[in-house]
Amino acid sequence: MNTTQAPPVAVGKAAVAALGLLATATGALESVVSPTLPLLQRELSLSPAQGALLSIALLITGALLLPVTGNLGDRYGGKRVMTRLMGVVLAGGLVSSLAPNLPVLLLGQVLQGxxxxxxxxxxxxVRKHLPKGDSQVAIGVVSGLFVGGGMLGTLIAGPIAEGLSRHWMFAIPTIAIAVATLLVHRLMPDDPPVRSEARIDWPGLALLSGILLTLMVVLAIVPEAGGRPLELAALVVLLAALVAGWIFVERRSAAPMVDLRLLARPAIWSSYAITFAVCLGTSLSMYLVPQLFAVSGDGYGFGAGATDIGFYLLPGAVAAAVSGPVAGIAARRFGPRAAVTAGVVGLMAALLAMVFLHGEVWHLVVGKVLVALASGVCVTAVVVKTATTVDHTDTGTATSLVLVIRVIAFAAGAQIGGAFLTAGTPAGSTVPAESAFVAGFVIGGAVAALSLLAVRKLDQGGTGASSP
Incomplete structure (x- = not known):
């Protein structure tokens, strides 16, 4: 593998700000469907199943494309791939803005993914053009602004759709993406390709896409597993076969999509294990807390409406947006491992506290804030550690896998939370027992605690490559 790299061209704050603006705009466009789904179902005459498909189309596409874009960025240069990728996103935003029906809107969402x-x-x-300490902070800022953009999109989507039209809630973030892409193209220096001579591993790409798609389908039917055991078993067997085939192909490929030797390093596999555990626990709380706000059970719950729930969740969204820059600064000052440890401990404490303290609205609001802050710090610090552990030629591939695992863990957590509430609902009732929520918080805290076993591996097995 050719790891020769030209001396980096220093960039200023304006170039990093352009990346931050792009992260904010893409986060906003990604999040506009969820809060306006009832409106879209009404205007487009969608069934609940069609609405569910619309809500996950972008997520599935993103999970499938993340390893590809990271790998292509490593091969051909981050700026070159990004400008072309944003062309696809702009096309998706335009299609979604003009969509008259569900099939066209689904196409737009697929492209937006x-x-x-x-x-x-x-x-x-940022890793190629900034010194190590500055790149750690920049990674945290960009990650935080993506989350902040998602929060912004959630807040503005409804008012725009109701005040103007559903078309404008896609169009306005798309225009912002176009402006941000032009700024990145103008302000960010070119980064030369480092592995452009290598061919794309199409068999590995196809198998990895099949693994991710099958896994998402498995997660989607987990809450109904009791009524569909044969279907679930068949999918698990298919998933195992795809994984075995992918490992076989990647071991023999001259230019694998994912170098399995990279995954074998303790610093890398521990990053992925921590990401999965932390995001699974976080996702459980993200699913259970709104349900607990909405439920009106016997002696528990609050019977809150959608507007009240959004208001209650807003502080947690702000905490999630702030967590990225906080993690970047903490990783620079104390080291990524210390930041990860603090995040895991904070997440575990917040989840277990909600086991005992969930009888008042403020209990859950504060708990959600602490979960969002701790989880954001932990995951961003893991990304920083991963990005600065591998060679420059593997930065995109290694960090994209962190994000893929994050998507999978969030999907898994939501489905597991749904399964807990389904199992905890007495026959003839539509209200889950309080014990179902308690069990979910316990499991989330326990899974987060298990990630501490992998934290000590974060400083083992690095490449020793110097940062620019």
Missing amino acids: AMVGALPLSFIL
């Missing part, structure tokens, strides 16, 4: 690849490409650029 390419936006998730902007994060690992941004990490490639």
